[in-house]
Amino acid sequence: xxxxxxxxxxxxxxxxxxxxxxxxxxxxxxxxxxxxxxxxxxxxxxxxxxxxxxxxxxxxxxxxxxxxxxxxxxxxxxxxxxxxxxxxxxxxxxxxxxxxxxxxxxxxxxxxxxxxxxxxxxxxxxxxxxxxxxxxxxxxxxxxxxxxxxxxxxxxxxxxxxxxxxxxxxxxxxxxxxxxxxxxxxxxxxxxxxxxxxxxxxxxxxxxxxxxxxxxxxxxxxxxxxxxxxxxx
Numbered sequence: 001x002x003x004x005x006x007x008x009x010x011x012x013x014x015x016x017x018x019x020x021x022x023x024x025x026x027x028x029x030x031x032x033x034x035x036x037x038x039x040x041x042x043x044x045x046x047x048x049x050x051x052x053x054x055x056x057x058x059x060x061x062x063x064x065x066x067x068x069x070x071x072x073x074x075x076x077x078x079x080x081x082x083x084x085x086x087x088x089x090x091x092x093x094x095x096x097x098x099x100x101x102x103x104x105x106x107x108x109x110x111x112x113x114x115x116x117x118x119x120x121x122x123x124x125x126x127x128x129x130x131x132x133x134x135x136x137x138x139x140x141x142x143x144x145x146x147x148x149x150x151x152x153x154x155x156x157x158x159x160x161x162x163x164x165x166x167x168x169x170x171x172x173x174x175x176x177x178x179x180x181x182x183x184x185x186x187x188x189x190x191x192x193x194x195x196x197x198x199x200x201x202x203x204x205x206x207x208x209x210x211x212x213x214x215x216x217x218x219x220x221x222x223x224x225x226x227x228x229x230x231x232x233x
Contacts, residue, residue, distance in 0.1 A: 020205055028194045031217040034098060035082050036067035038221040040118045042094060044090075044169075044176055045228050048152055051176075052120070052169065056148065057229035062087040062123035062207070063095075064186070065221075067102050068116040080104050081119065083188055086131060088209040095225040098218040099206035101190035104185045118171040119181070128165030130166055132186065133204040139166060140182035147178030 046053045057063075061086055069081030084098035103119065123132050131143040139145040148167030170179040188203045196217060197206070207212040 018050065030100065030192045033082060033083065033192075034217050034221055037065040037098075038224050040067045040171070040219070041065055041120070041228070042196070042223055043202065044118075044120070044171065046052065050150060052122070053149060053151060054229070055126075056122055060088075060122040060124060060229070061129050063225065064101060064103075064121040064123070064132070065102075066119040069103060069119050075093075079117075082192065082232075084221065085203065085207070086222065087129065089209070093125070093224050095229075096207040096209060098191035098221055099203035100194075101194065101203065102187050102189045102198065104187075105183050116172070117197070120147075120169040120171075121181070122167045123165065124167060125165055131165070133202075133207070134209040136185065139184045139186070145180050145182060145215070147180045150178055 024034075048054075064083060064085045066081040066083030069079055081103045083101055083103065084093045085101050086098050088094075089096055123129055128143055131137045137143055143166055144164045145166045145168055146164035148169050150169070168179060168181045169176065170181070173176075190200065193203070193206065195203055199211070201211050
């Protein structure tokens with residue numbers, strides 16, 4: 001069946017409307033995940049005796065926050081989550097805009113029957129940062145990872161942990177602890193970045209600020225990270 005000129009125009013308009021609605025939904029979903037990431041970080045740090053040690057946050061180069069990482073019931077052992085990474089600005093003081101990231105697989109150790117798990121990773125050196133900002137890498141294979149210590153300070157007993165490029169934590173059913181997420185694969189979430197910043201940008205471009213359009217959605221998370229781990233120059 002041949003479409004008339006007006007029929008083609010109507011079809012194009014309908015397609016544009018569907019695309020616009022999809023982009024709006026993606027942006028709202030990305031913004032909601034940012035709020036969840038901020039809530040996770042705030043709840044974890046609200047109890048210093050059971051939180052990430054302040055000195056580790058102070059020395060971390062980047063942080064990854066994945067709220068509600070899901071366990072897929074239809075694939076045995078499969079796990080999947082979306083979250084954000086932030087890195088220190090070149091000045092070493094404040095934190096960058098959030099860049100979207102996807103996490104797949106990995107062992108979550110102490111999780112017992114939990115269907116969702118909040119995940120936090122601290123990237124402790126420049127080597128870990130380079131891996132984090134690559135197209136894809138696997139914890140334990142491409143970058144060393146260890147369970148991060150919990151409490152007011154990183155004690156002498158954590159020397160082995162502090163040699164790792166990445167320290168990882170997991171929270172399920174209110175229990176927060178360091179867990180080595182060996183086998184977890186991280187990759188950029190390009191669709192979410194486009195929804196947030198209105199353009200195709202890489203995670204490296206976002207955290208270095210070279211091509212990022214300002215997004216108000218990430219302001220709360222940035223301010224929260226500055227509050228808990230701002231370095232005084």
